[in-house]
Amino acid sequence: MNYYIDYSKKADTVVKDDSVSFLDRFQMTFLESLMCATFITDLFLQDLKEFYPHHFEKLSVALQNRNKSLQTFFESGMEQQIFNRMNAVLFMVQDDAVLRRFIEPSFSIQYDITLKQAIMDFYNMKQYQLLKPEYLKTIDDSDMERKIVNILQNIS
Numbered sequence: 320m321n322y323y324i325d326y327s328k329k330a331d332t333v334v335k336d337d338s339v340s341f342l343d344r345f346q347m348t349f350l351e352s353l354m355c356a357t358f359i360t361d362l363f364l365q366d367l368k369e370f371y372p373h374h375f376e377k378l379s380v381a382l383q384n385r386n387k388s389l390q391t392f393f394e395s396g397m398e399q400q401i402f403n404r405m406n407a408v409l410f411m412v413q414d415d416a417v418l419r420r421f422i423e424p425s426f427s428i429q430y431d432i433t434l435k436q437a438i439m440d441f442y443n444m445k446q447y448q449l450l451k452p453e454y455l456k457t458i459d460d461s462d463m464e465r466k467i468v469n470i471l472q473n474i475s
Contacts, residue, residue, distance in 0.1 A: 324381045331385050334392045341401045342458045345449065348389060349414070349442055350466055355382070356418035357474050386411060393449075402449050410449065417441055422474075438467055 333339070333347050359378070368375040389411050396402035420426055421437045430437075442463065446455060 324377055331388045334385075334388045341396045341399070342450070342454060344392060345396075345446075346458075346460075346463060348392070349445060350463075350470065351385075352411075352414040353418055353438065353467065353470055356415060356422055357470060360422070361419065396449075401451060401454055403451060405448070414445070435464075435468060435471060438471070439464060442467070 333351075334344055336344070339347075359382075364375070364378075367378065390407045393402060393407035393410060397404050397407070418438070418441070421434060421441070426432075426437070427434055432440075446458065450458065
């Protein structure tokens, strides 16, 4: 339980680190969102809320803080003309909703797509949504597939 809170705080620090480029932080936030959807499942949250409400509250606060930091990060990238102008909250909520749906075992069967392929395609879609065209050409995705596979191997 404390691991998730500590992870959320660490993720919060990364997103605020201006010494890291917006493109690198975008990639990190995507991976962190994947980790959250993978390990902080709806079932886990439901059990936590029912049996350990004080832990649920602490985790909820940590996740809310992460979301506020993410919103600020995306809005800052928009102000600096790196990200396309859009509703930052909806952009973030999209990650959680879609990634949680992908993790459901029935998704891959229903749509005849592997979990890895769905996540890679979603990541590419997120890039096209967020990044201005001149930045799409400069982002280095060479390591993203390996990092996504590493996360997925932890759940299989």
